[in-house]
Amino acid sequence: MSTSIVAYRRTLLTSLVIAVALAFSFTTLRLSAWEGLLPFFGWMETTLFGVIGKTWGAAFAVIEAIHLLAMALLGGAVLVSEGRLVGLLLTEVPARTVIDKSHRLFVIALIVVLFTGVFMACGVAMKIYYLEVFFYKMLVLSAGILFAFFIRRPLLRQDLDSISPTVKRCIAVSSLLIWFTVAAAGRWIGFA
Amino acid sequence: MLNEVIYEFALWLDAMPSSTAIHESFYLYNWIEATHVLTLMLCLGMLFIIDLRMLGYALPEVPASKIANGLTTPMLIGFVIMFITGILLFYAIPVRSSQSLWFRIKVVLLVAAAINAYLFHRRMTASVNSWDNDAKAPLNIRVGAILSIVFWIVIAICGRFIAYDWFDCKHNPEPFFSALAGCVDGQTQF
Numbered sequence: 606m607s608t609s610i611v612a613y614r615r616t617l618l619t620s621l622v623i624a625v626a627l628a629f630s631f632t633t634l635r636l637s638a639w640e641g642l643l644p645f646f647g648w649m650e651t652t653l654f655g656v657i658g659k660t661w662g663a664a665f666a667v668i669e670a671i672h673l674l675a676m677a678l679l680g681g682a683v684l685v686s687e688g689r690l691v692g693l694l695l696t697e698v699p700a701r702t703v704i705d706k707s708h709r710l711f712v713i714a715l716i717v718v719l720f721t722g723v724f725m726a727c728g729v730a731m732k733i734y735y736l737e738v739f740f741y742k743m744l745v746l747s748a749g750i751l752f753a754f755f756i757r758r759p760l761l762r763q764d765l766d767s768i769s770p771t772v773k774r775c776i777a778v779s780s781l782l783i784w785f786t787v788a789a790a791g792r793w794i795g796f797a
Numbered sequence: 798m799l800n801e802v803i804y805e806f807a808l809w810l811d812a813m814p815s816s817t818a819i820h821e822s823f824y825l826y827n828w829i830e831a832t833h834v835l836t837l838m839l840c841l842g843m844l845f846i847i848d849l850r851m852l853g854y855a856l857p858e859v860p861a862s863k864i865a866n867g868l869t870t871p872m873l874i875g876f877v878i879m880f881i882t883g884i885l886l887f888y889a890i891p892v893r894s895s896q897s898l899w900f901r902i903k904v905v906l907l908v909a910a911a912i913n914a915y916l917f918h919r920r921m922t923a924s925v926n927s928w929d930n931d932a933k934a935p936l937n938i939r940v941g942a943i944l945s946i947v948f949w950i951v952i953a954i955c956g957r958f959i960a961y962d963w964f965d966c967k968h969n970p971e972p973f974f975s976a977l978a979g980c981v982d983g984q985t986q987f
Contacts (some may be wrong), residue, residue, distance in 0.1 A: 606933055632889075638820060642957070645957055662961060662963075663961075666954075666957055666958055666960075666961055667954065669955040669957050670953050670956075670958075673834065673837060673949055673953055673957060674836060674837075674953050676837070677837040677840075677841035677842050677953070678840050678841075678842060678845050678846065679838070679842075680838020680839065680842040681836070681838065681841065681842020681843055681844075681845055681846050682842070682846070683838075683842075684838065684839065684842055684843070684871065685868065688871075691873075694868070694871065695859075695863065695864070695867040695868070696867075696886075697863050697867070698856075698859045698863055698864075698867070700857065702858060702859060703856065703859075706855065706856045706859075707846075707855075707856075710846070710849075710855055759904075765975040782848070784838075785835070788834075788835050788838060789831060792830075792831045792834050792835065793831070794828075796827045796830075796831075
């Protein structure tokens with residue numbers, strides 16, 4: 606029982622942090638804070654990653670492809686895990702096994718996504734600085750990481766049978782929406 | 798000769814109003830491309846998990862047949878969407894795509910991946926009962942899984958490279974690359 610209270614307290618706190626960040630992003634304060642980051646983005650282009658990314662188009666393209674593949678693995682891990690959580694996929698396999706093992710794949714994929722993402726961002730730092738969609742991608746990505754480690758994971762550490770089906774469905778749908786939005790926003794950066 | 802035929806076919810597609818409409822529509826083209834790329838998460842995500850299970854790196858305590866049977870349908874749904882959107886992307890820019898070195902490598906690898914998938918499925922169906930609960934599949938299945946991962950990684954890289962014009966015919970690439978890309982002497986459209 607106490608575990609469940611801790612999990613929900615964390616859930617509420619994390620949801621609050623995400624809500625505050627979202628509210629902040631729609632205020633003029635966000636714009637002035639973003640202006641303050643301009644020198645940082647300028648510095649990013651001068652780093653080794655930035656120089657490599659700008660100098661060798663092929664290196665940038667390969668890292669881009671690895672980023673994409675890691676997103677595919679991340680998406681696969683999320684789909685399998687959430688699919689099992691709501692009873693749509695791998696129903697013959699214990700949910701605990703699928704959720705725990707796919708979380709490991711998710712973490713590995715997320716590390717690769719973040720590393721390659723930083724590399725790519727350094728290569729085109731001044732371009733993405735002026736793209737609204739980049740800001741929103743970072744916002745959703747942060748929300749996704751907070752959601753995965755501070756809401757979803759603690760909740761699903763409990764006995765899965767003790768969690769109501771509605772909560773499970775909410776977790777699965779939220780997770781799918783968040784990671785789909787991260788991927789879609791990432792793709793849209795390329796079009797901007 | 799083959800390259801001339803492909804070029805003529807691409808010109809014929811290019812002249813179609815619907816091809817131009819997709820190409821010139823900012824949102825439609827981008828939506829198709831975004832769908833093509835995002836479906837990677839469904840198709841390749843499932844495929845990687847199946848292949849990693851065979852290699853003993855993902856869900857090794859779960860019988861291999863359960864993973865393969867449970868994830869093949871969503872993987873195929875993803876593949877069908879990717880295939881349809883891929884055809885539409887080709888249809889929108891047929892001349893440049895058909896003369897893209899990366900697109901050509903991608904098509905060859907897609908055929909290789911399809912043959913590998915068929916052999917993989919046949920071998921697995923024939924022998925899975927004897928190793929279903931093993932953490933790692935037998936060597937011939939593992940080789941198929943590694944080939945599958947490698948093929949799809951290179952396919953994704955080639956797909957990404959299509960956006961770059963390093964070897965495009967309009968740049969008059971070296972004869973070797975020009976031949977591979979299928980550039981046609983005296984072509985006026987790119």
